[in-house]
């Protein structure tokens with residue numbers, strides 16, 4: 001609409017110009033007319049400048065809107081929830097306890113962004129409804145084959161090699177999300193546990209790829225290892241742990257991050 005009205009203004013101006021050139025020369029030979037004409041020319045420049053400024057504004061705003069629209073479309077952001085049960089609690093010895101616990105329902109919601117061209121999944125876990133862990137931002141980078149957890153309660157970053165048997169590849173995850181549809185819930189799911197231990201502090205995070213760098217920049221960043229992969233670590237060794245519950249597959253994963 002804006003463009004159309006601008007075109008109309010231009011067209012009018014052209015008409016005026018044509019009209020000016022049509023006026024016979026003998027009719028505009030007085031000095032007064034000259035001054036008036038110079039003034040009107042100055043006016044014209046002002047108007048042109050104004051129109052140019054206005055137009056550049058329209059172009060910038062248009063570009064912004066267009067980009068915003070495309071970004072939203074491209075980045076495939078999903079708000080997603082899953083109902084799961086904590087079936088692992090069935091290990092408890094008492095029969096009654098087992099019955100009770102096995103029917104405990106949980107709901108986990110998160111925001112998932114799948115960047116298929118970059119082979120990256122970005123997940124935001126908000127503050128959980130129950131006491132089930134910390135809010136977190138998670139990046140799974142399939143090109144770098146790395147996962148990074150930013151624990152938002154501790155403001156600390158943890159990096160570990162990507163486990164592709166837990167994390168669905170971007171295209172598959174996108175298919176899953178599209179099938180489930182944004183805003184709806186995944187079918188009843190279950191919980192898987194994994195336990196990680198901090199092994200060392202990472203000083204250089206520049207070589208972890210742009211996405212993990214962006215996530216962990218300015219945070220204390222540590223390297224993790226699966227606890228069952230660490231030889232000689234006592235199962236009952238007292239560790240300070242925080243958990244993050246998340247999903248990037250058909251099941252929920254509880255990642256326990258422990259510091260020795």
Ligand SMILES: *[C@@H]1O[C@H](CO)[C@@H](O)[C@H](O)[C@H]1NC(C)=O
Pocket residue numbers: 163164165166192193194226
């Ligand atoms: C990936 O996760 C699964 C399930 O937690 C585990 O059994 C497996 O050992 C893990 N693989 C690696 C390479 O850590």
